[in-house]
Amino acid sequence: xxxxxxxxxxxxxxxxxxxxxxxxxxxxxxxxxxxxxxxxxxxxxxxxxxxxxxxxxxxxxxxxxxxxxxxxxxxxxxxxxxxxxxxxxxxxxxxxxxxxxxxxxxxxxxxxxxxxxxxxxxxxxxxxxxxxxxxxxxxxxxxxxxxxxxxxxxxxxxxxxxxxxxxxxxxxxxxxxxxxxxxxxxxxxxxxxxxxxxxxxxxxxxxxxxxxxxxxxxxxxxxxxxxxxxxxxxxxxxxxxxxxxxxxxxxxxxxxxxxxxxxxxxxxxxxxxxxxxxxxxxxxxxxxxxxxxxxxxxxxxxxxxxxxxxxxxxxxxxxxxxxxxxxxxxxxxxxxxxxxxxxxxxxxxxxxxxxxxxxxxxxxxxxxxxxxxxxxxxxxxxxxxxxxxxxxxxxxxxxxxxxxxxxxxxxxxxxxxxxxxxxxx
Numbered sequence: 001x002x003x004x005x006x007x008x009x010x011x012x013x014x015x016x017x018x019x020x021x022x023x024x025x026x027x028x029x030x031x032x033x034x035x036x037x038x039x040x041x042x043x044x045x046x047x048x049x050x051x052x053x054x055x056x057x058x059x060x061x062x063x064x065x066x067x068x069x070x071x072x073x074x075x076x077x078x079x080x081x082x083x084x085x086x087x088x089x090x091x092x093x094x095x096x097x098x099x100x101x102x103x104x105x106x107x108x109x110x111x112x113x114x115x116x117x118x119x120x121x122x123x124x125x126x127x128x129x130x131x132x133x134x135x136x137x138x139x140x141x142x143x144x145x146x147x148x149x150x151x152x153x154x155x156x157x158x159x160x161x162x163x164x165x166x167x168x169x170x171x172x173x174x175x176x177x178x179x180x181x182x183x184x185x186x187x188x189x190x191x192x193x194x195x196x197x198x199x200x201x202x203x204x205x206x207x208x209x210x211x212x213x214x215x216x217x218x219x220x221x222x223x224x225x226x227x228x229x230x231x232x233x234x235x236x237x238x239x240x241x242x243x244x245x246x247x248x249x250x251x252x253x254x255x256x257x258x259x260x261x262x263x264x265x266x267x268x269x270x271x272x273x274x275x276x277x278x279x280x281x282x283x284x285x286x287x288x289x290x291x292x293x294x295x296x297x298x299x300x301x302x303x304x305x306x307x308x309x310x311x312x313x314x315x316x317x318x319x320x321x322x323x324x325x326x327x328x329x330x331x332x333x334x335x336x337x338x339x340x341x342x343x344x345x346x347x348x349x350x351x352x353x354x355x356x357x358x359x360x361x362x363x364x365x366x367x368x369x370x371x372x373x374x375x376x377x378x379x380x381x382x383x384x385x386x387x388x389x390x391x392x393x394x395x396x397x398x399x400x401x402x403x404x405x406x407x408x409x410x411x412x413x414x415x416x417x418x419x420x421x422x423x424x425x
Contacts, residue, residue, distance in 0.1 A: 003096060003118040006285035008108065010089045010098035011398075013044040017097065018051045020121070024099055025055020025085075026128070029063070032082035034389065036064045036140070037072035039087035039232045040171040043196035044097045049087045056085075057335045064138045066382055068194070068413050070171040070231030075106040075315030076147045077140070083109075085107035091203035091228035092396070094196070095413030100230075107290040108314030115223050147319065148179050150222045150312070155323050157292045158184035161222040164237070165322075168213040172231035180225075185329070188219055200229050204235040204305055206243040217241030222327040225322045232286065233305030234318035236325055238334045244406065246303030248341050253307055256328055259298035263289050266376050267389050267402045268303050271342040284391065284400075290314040320349035344386075345411045346404040351422055353399045356392040361425040365390060368417055388414050390422070 003009060009024070011017050029035060035056050037239045039045040049065070066077055071086045078084030083397030084102035092098070101109040101117065109117070117271050126133075146238035150157045167221070173192040180187050190211055191199045201208040203225035216224040236244045244252075247269035254262050254277060263278040265284045273279055280297065282288035286306035293300045293310045300308040309324075328334065328372040357378060360424040366373075370381035378391025378400075386405030393400050401418050405411040 003121060004114045007090055007288055008086075008098050008100035008281075010092055010096055013048070013097045017047065021048050021051035021099060022055040023121045023126070024117065024122070024124040025052040026059045027059030027117045028060030028083055028101060029056035029203065030084060030126050031116065033061050034082040035061055035085060036074065036077050036081040036177070036250075037085040037087070038066045038069040038077070040070075040414075041068055041169060041173065041194050041196055042089070042094055042097055042229070045087050048097050048099075052085055052087065053130045054073040057137060058128040058135055059126060060133045060316070062138065063136055064140050064145065066140050066143045068171055069143060070175060070227075070319060071100060072106075072231060072313065072315050072317035072319055073143055073147045074174060075102050075317075076150065078102050078106070079104045080386070086362065090230050090232060093202065094198050100197055102315065105294075107289040107294065108315075110291055125247055126338070131194060132303070140343060144175050144178070148175065150183060151179060151320050151323050155183060155327050157199055157327070159326055160184060161326070161330050162186045162188065162219060163314055164188045164212060164215050164219060164221045164224040164328055165192065165193045165263060165327075166189065166209065166224065166226045167231070168202055168227055168229065169195050170194065170202060170227055170229040170231060172227040172319060175319055176225060176227065176231070179323060180317060180326055183323065188215065188221065190215055192425060198229065201322050204228055204233055209235070209237065209243060212237055213241050220375055221274050223334065225325070227318050228305070231318040232316040234307060234321040234325075235305045239329070240335045242335070244304055244334070244338060245346070247272060247346070248338055248343070249305070249307075249325075249339055250301050250303065251327030252303065252334070252337060253301045253324060253326065256324060257309075261297045262293045263297045263300035265289065265302040266380055267348070267372065269344060269346055269404055270387065271344055274342050281376065286316045293294045343410050344404050344406055347411055348400070348402045348414070349419070350393065350398040350400045351419065352397060353392075353422070356399065358425060361390075364421045365418070365425055366419075385410055386414055388418050
């Protein structure tokens, strides 16, 4: 199995991850020279960060520590360095941690860059520098203010609305409330304290945001904002206290930007193809969306809540997305805009699996008699009235199953059929 998944390195925290972090730091330092590093709020973050810093410094490179910050803020700082490193496991549970490697343009390391680092780590081919070539680590303050000021340039008009922010105990605990207050909003915060252990599941799905849904309704807020552990993701709740599906958020944000060409993932709703954009679909994972946007496109994102604004950065920026959505809500209620969008029932789930996609599973899935099959990422089975996507997770030992159909009954049939075949295989 490769060192990197679809979003960097993620593992349950243990001594092996600490040793790996030291080697990754050595490799990145040797190749990229000047490195900036930040981390999310996990209890293991400081230990893992210091292991990476030790590796970077031991290689003879310089390393600047900017503390607990969201991934998009670290990516914003990386524009002045050879590379950025973020210590996070994003939306994984708190016992996990990991390492994201970021280019100066905000995009995650591409396949060739990841392979280079992996080869250096596995080959133990990076030696430490001479003692007299090693420099001390540095600290840099004020990065939140710089990121905030850059976002404010795009949103000069003041807000006059109430927003509820649920940072999930993650790295956006300060910056999103701070930004929205700077924009003029009245901000109510929940789960915006540093505990190191997330008070709710870090992934901002509807099932995990019951408190946010309730507080938006009870407070009469115009909008609710939710982040994952590192704020690469932003999901939202409308003025009626309803969770806004990611597929609809994608359309809302793309329309607000006046986008013509939109990059999204193969698990996005077929409704996106019906609203007038030129749509290009990639493998699941914001890294693939960002890579595609390097070659063009006005906006990109995936339904899980990663939104990429290429005029700012190729890193998914949940902070910028929050400002964009709040600006829309300030002009008028979001609920009518959401209700007028085409909508089909969609269901996402996963099954634990160490084996991943196998020839036996593929053969059995073909018994569902799809009209066509896509292989961009796993298997996408297309039917006249819906589709199924079955793919191995890039971050956990699971098989992901997504289904969409034009009726609830057909959705249930497709999803249940896939799950049954996976279990039998």
